[in-house]
Amino acid sequence: LRIAVLVSGNGSNLQILINAMQAGALPIEIVGVISNREDAYALTRAKDADIPVAVLSHVASGKRMGIKTFETHASTQLSAWQPDLIVLAGFMRVLSAGFIDSIPVPMINLHPALLPAYKGLDTHQRAIQAGERHHGCSIHVVTAELDAGAVLTQALLEVYQKDTADSLQARVQKLEHQLLPWTILLLAKSVINLNNQGKETFSMLP
């Protein structure tokens, strides 16, 4: 499975995929990494693994790159790399409906909450404030509506009395690092199938 990864920050999830690829634990080739931030540590991780990168910074030379310009460049880059799957792992820009519809392969996103609860930002803080007993992470199909596409997989943990947003985030991240490679394995093995637009999903046991 040829995978392109979109990132904005640290890239710990990208690192998990790189490790799995290098160890032969996942049948994937990471064909390229796109970052919308030039200071993203994820870029260092990709370069260290000899993976091609494209930096489409949204504040290049003091000027904010509009989402349309970002998407035009991203489309060109993705066409060149020809991925079978696009993975948003800590990618913090909202993509337009036009762009999402134009991408001919499935696109999935890792979200730090048990969707459909807690779409958007500050999920850990909001879950604690609401007194949730459980929290976790989800991987869903990217659609035009933010964090609203079909949920493919989730991993859940218990929220402790003593949890802060930081402690909860740290534990959810550990879950993310398991959920992402597992989900990609399920896709690679066709246990989960997405149509070519990634708009409809069905799953079956092998």
Ligand code: GRF
């Ligand atoms: C993850 O917690 C992800 O759920 C959220 O951003 C974080 C990315 O972490 N959307 P990393 O860049 O993979 O380390």
